Amino acid sequence: MSKVALSKAESLRQSILAQVAEYYQEVHADRPFIPGKTRVQYAGRVYNAKEMQLMADAVLDFWLTAGPYAEKFEKKLGGFLGAREVVPVNSGSSANLVAITTLCSKQLRHPLRPGDEVIVPAASFPTTVNPIIQNRLTPVFVDSCMGDYNLDPAQLQAALSPRTRAVMFAHTLGNPGDMEAIMTFVRENKLYLIEDTCDALGSRWDGKRLGTFGDLATLSFYPAHHITLGEGGAVYTRSPRLAKIARAVRDWGRDCWCGYENPTDGKCGIRHQREVPGMPGFYDHRYFYTEIGYNLKLTDPQAAMGLAQLDKVEEFIARRKRNFRYLYEGLKQFEEFLHLPSWHAKADPSWFAMPLVVRDEAPFQRHHMTRFLEEHLVETRPLFAGNLLKQPGYQGVECRVIGDLPIADKILRGAFFVGVYPGLDIPQLDYMIETFGNFLANF
Numbered sequence: 001m002s003k004v005a006l007s008k009a010e011s012l013r014q015s016i017l018a019q020v021a022e023y024y025q026e027v028h029a030d031r032p033f034i035p036g037k038t039r040v041q042y043a044g045r046v047y048n049a050k051e052m053q054l055m056a057d058a059v060l061d062f063w064l065t066a067g068p069y070a071e072k073f074e075k076k077l078g079g080f081l082g083a084r085e086v087v088p089v090n091s092g093s094s095a096n097l098v099a100i101t102t103l104c105s106k107q108l109r110h111p112l113r114p115g116d117e118v119i120v121p122a123a124s125f126p127t128t129v130n131p132i133i134q135n136r137l138t139p140v141f142v143d144s145c146m147g148d149y150n151l152d153p154a155q156l157q158a159a160l161s162p163r164t165r166a167v168m169f170a171h172t173l174g175n176p177g178d179m180e181a182i183m184t185f186v187r188e189n190k191l192y193l194i195e196d197t198c199d200a201l202g203s204r205w206d207g208k209r210l211g212t213f214g215d216l217a218t219l220s221f222y223p224a225h226h227i228t229l230g231e232g233g234a235v236y237t238r239s240p241r242l243a244k245i246a247r248a249v250r251d252w253g254r255d256c257w258c259g260y261e262n263p264t265d266g267k268c269g270i271r272h273q274r275e276v277p278g279m280p281g282f283y284d285h286r287y288f289y290t291e292i293g294y295n296l297k298l299t300d301p302q303a304a305m306g307l308a309q310l311d312k313v314e315e316f317i318a319r320r321k322r323n324f325r326y327l328y329e330g331l332k333q334f335e336e337f338l339h340l341p342s343w344h345a346k347a348d349p350s351w352f353a354m355p356l357v358v359r360d361e362a363p364f365q366r367h368h369m370t371r372f373l374e375e376h377l378v379e380t381r382p383l384f385a386g387n388l389l390k391q392p393g394y395q396g397v398e399c400r401v402i403g404d405l406p407i408a409d410k411i412l413r414g415a416f417f418v419g420v421y422p423g424l425d426i427p428q429l430d431y432m433i434e435t436f437g438n439f440l441a442n443f
């Protein structure tokens with residue numbers, strides 16, 4: 001402690017934060033794993049006292065909306081991603097909505113317009129596709145590849161029409177799509193590319209981070225994801241112009257560029273003495289609206305938690321990769337019954353989870369296996385929506401469909417995933433492998 005006496009407020013803050021750490025240790029610190037008694041989660045929050053202390057610190061500041069912590073989080077995340085611009089939002093779904101809405105902006109020379117087509121895989125997370133529909137664009141559904149469950153680049157040419165303007169897809173469970181083939185198609189046809197990297201923080205293709213190939217990319221910070229803010233997400237891009245529009249879409253549609261910690265007179269210092277083109281007299285540019293926007297901002301306590309998570313992100317990624325490798329090796333013996341995932345030679349996935357597909361020839365169905373695993377406390381999840389077109393919400397949606405989507409149907413029928421998240425260690429992975437073995441011993 002410095003020789004200068006702490007103010008009463010500061011010493012109270014320090015004692016609260018010390019107690020928060022003590023509380024973490026008492027209530028939240030890791031509990032031992034007991035096979036068959038402790039649930040083996042498919043994903044979950046991984047945190048220590050630091051997250052709780054930074055959140056508590058933000059609560060004591062009582063800024064509440066996005067403020068100083070959000071600004072720090074934005075910068076630190078940008079540094080990690082190698083992205084010039086980061087626009088934090090309140091979920092990955094919001095990030096996708098902001099990304100697509102940004103590309104529809106009248107401020108762009110070539111905006112997406114109603115009826116323009118966006119190519120997407122039918123086997124998608126719902127809110128990767130929904131913003132296309134919500135912006136009155138037309139999704140063109142293509143199939144996925146067996147093994148990596150990503151958009152099948154072989155179908156792109158067949159999906160192309162004079163109205164095609166963009167490709168949007170998620171790198172499935174962190175496994176990169178074939179960026180060589182996709183980028184060739186996107187460049188040759190002068191299309192926008194939006195990469196949903198919600199499940200792929202830290203994944204690379206040929207050494208380059210996913211999310212840096214397209215015009216815009218998105219992240220989710222829901223607790224299942226690589227880092228968490230509780231709820232949260234981000235749009236990122238190398239383009240300051242797209243980022244400015246994305247911020248306006250996020251912030252009610254307003255054109256303001258003042259940032260979070262703006263003084264009363266704005267960063268410009270002349271907020272109340274500026275002339276804004278087309279508006280009467282001197283006009284406060286914080287109330288100047290250039291987009292049909294939303295309010296999709298996050299809050300400062302969330303961002304504070306994100307800062308602590310970013311300190312751990314490299315370790316998280318390393319553990320996800322380690323867990324994936326270990327589980328993959330352990331499950332290889334069951335390939336007679338299960339398709340194990342595959343990945344491209346240039347892919348370096350930062351895995352979200354381990355996707356598995358029950359073979360059509362297997363003497364059991366997916367639900368037999370997942371029910372057994374769940375009964376033995378190994379959590380499973382379907383591979384999101386399977387074939388979106390088979391979901392009731394998508395009936396009657398204006399779209400084009402390329403081919404019969406056999407792989408999307410196979411995903412709907414036979415795919416599920418289990419965890420590789422950093423909260424799992426070797427004893428949990430061994431227990432998972434043993435539980436798969438116990439089920440398959442019956443056949």
Ligand SMILES: Cc1ncc(COP(=O)(O)O)c(C=O)c1O
Binds near residue numbers: 091096125170220222
């Ligand atoms: C690929 C993908 N995109 C988007 C989302 C939506 O993110 P959020 O739950 O933060 O809205 C998810 C959520 O898990 C996802 O997996």
